Amino acid sequence: MAGLVVSGTQVSYIGQDCREIPEHLGRDCGHFAKRLDLSFNLLRSLEGLSAFESLEELILDNNLLGNDLVLPGLPRLHTLTLNKNQISDLECLLDHLAEVTPALEYLSLLGNVACPNELISLEKDEEDYKRYRCFVLHKLPNLKFLDARKVTKQEREEALVRGAFMKVVKPKASSDSIATSPECQYTPLPxxxxxxxxxxxxxxxxxxxxxxxxxxxxxxxxxxxxxxxxxxxxxxxxxxxxxxxxxxxxxxxxxxxxxxxxx
Structure with a gap:
């Protein structure tokens, strides 16, 4: 199959512009693959990933995955990278990962709205990123690496004490939209x-x-x-x-x- 690269237990299907995981990929490689790389595609859904029951590493960088991302139960998965996708709801993602990937030790979310980064938004700074790390470690205490940076003992201790209070609550509507809404316009008249x-x-x-x-x-x-x-x-x-x-x-x-x- 064009674009498919297999090396031992490593399977790569990179840059094929696929919108979903090909059925034949799971049928042919799902039973032995321990590392699966699906980077640089157009994935919006991970349906079909259940065929890869023995996965230990999953690379999903540069796709179109959003807040509706659903992973099957992957009890052996210890590495997951979701860099440069469209994930904005951090808490929802972390709760899902805690349920379906209990052995997860390495997670990377760089390039998503859920991961505050000065390179993506000028409104974010290093303090925002520290709070983000603290909240992630509160939800996933077994992580050893987060965004290519090793989790320190100090971060782990801080997550135990303050992690639950590091959640960032987003407003449902921006102040601009509220100000321009006809129903919300101020008027001095009764x-x-x-x-x-x-x-x-x-x-x-x-x-x-x-x-x-x-x-x-x-x-x-x-x-x-x-x-x-x-x-x-x-x-x-x-x-x-x-x-x-x-x-x-x-x-x-x-x-x-x-x-x-x-x-």
Missing amino acids: SASRELTSHRGPMSFKAASTAPHDSTLRRKIASGDRDGPPLFPQLVWRSRRCPGEVSLYLLWEKLRGQQVYPR
Whole structure:
């Protein structure tokens, strides 16, 4: 088969642009392969890997594996590299590995969002990476190497004490998306005044008959009484958010220096 390289118990199928593990690969090599290299392909699924029951090393670098990655039970697997894939949920991955690869000692996740690295994101620094290592060692205490770096005694001790608190919680939505969401936009208007067809805002025109003034005064306004302003409209400017309610009529009378209410 083109692209297949077999050397003893080592099987390589590199750079073949395959989207899934070929069925014949497991059928022909699964029973004896201890090392399997599937780097530089387009794998999104590891279905078919169950045929390799004796695997001790699995190389999956430079593929398209994401958070839905599922490994079969591989009790002998001690080395797993997943460099440069599309894994962002670290805790989900670690919980899965703890269940299906109990003998795992070497793990590498470089080049994934789940592994904070200054080369990938300028927002990450060495402290982020140290917290990441601490959390990984808390979940997988048997690891001897993580990302090509040997696990030190100090890191192991710190993971026992602080590892559970090193989890990075990601927001479900970015602050930008929240700010631009129509449902989340700030408005100073009360809920009853936010519709375009509603004119019951804090400053609105209402019929004079609804103004809570003296009934005699309202009748004068409605009938265009001569005591009132000659061009006074049958609308009152009201402010529900300010102390009291101010009408155009009151304002006009104030300017004339006259009394508002008859004695």
